[in-house]
Every structure is written in C-alpha cells, then in structure tokens.
Amino acid sequence: MRWSSPYVGRRPLFEEILGLPAHPLIIHAAVVFTPLAAVLSLVYAVVPRWRARISWAVAASAVIAPLSVLAARQSGLALEERLYHGRLPEGEFGQKIMEHSGFANPLLFSTAGMGVAALALVFGAERLGKVPAAVLSGVTVVLALVAGFYVFRAGHSGAEAVWSF
Secondary structure, X not given: OEOOOOOOOOOOOOOEEOOEEHHHHHHXXXXXHHHHHHXXXXXXHHOHHHHHHHHHHXXXXXXXXXXXXXXXXXXXXXXXXXXXOOEOOOHHHHHHHHHHXXXXXXXXXXHHHHHHHHHHHHHHHXXXXXHHHHHHHHHHHXXXXXXXXXHHHHHHHHHXXXXXX
C-alpha cells in the first residue's frame, strides 16, 4: 500500500525520545488526558454547582488534551515513516495500521473542538446568558462524547494492530 508521508526526506521531530520510538510513549498522554478532559467538560457542562471547583482543571485539560493528541498523531506519522518508509505492509497488518491511523484526524479535531467549547464555557458562560450558555453546554457535551468515542477507537485499534499478531 502506498501512502503519502509528510516526513519523506527529513528527520521527524516526534521520532524518538531517549532512543526509543516516541509514539508508544506519547500516546499515553493522549489516552489519559482526552478522557479526563471529556469527563471534566461533561461535568462542568451539566453540573453547574461544581463549576467553581473544577474550572481550573477543565481549562487545563482543555489545552493539554488536544496538544497530547497532536503529539500522538505526529509521532505516529513519524513511526510509520521510520518503519515503513512510505510503504505499509501488505495484508491484514497493513490494514490494521491504516484503520488505526485513520482515527488520528477525527480524534484531533473532536478533541480540539471539545477544548475550545470547554474553554468558551469556562471563560464565557456567565457573560453569555442562559440560552447561549445552555447551547454551548450541549455542544461541549456532544464534542466530549465524540472525543471519548474516537480516543477509544484509536486506542483499541492501535492495541489490536500491535497485539493481535
């Protein structure tokens, strides 16, 4: 299978950490911070009495989660280039890698959207009024669920690709 890599001809930034492939190390941040951000955003959106207590955690996780997903995506691209040089293996294993990497962009976009919505809710809900704040809360809930879905799918498909052979 041919695919186009943005890293052809140059050394990727996210390729190694202390001589080890970066992707298996970096993904743990995405796997921890994305569900954490999703749960915190959900709680913030639907339990107004907890907002004052968790606003700092929502804001922090809304920034950290998308950055960790971006780093996981970039390190995954670097790992693919390092191992396969633009040509994925044939057969079931190559298909599993393609399936896994196919979740990177939806996960990144949904996590970034959730982060933006959560930050808007934390820093703007009181100024918006009840109806716009309720709509923003609903958007935050939907994006948190979508991000949770994609982090599960990406993680599960990656584990299947690695551990099924």
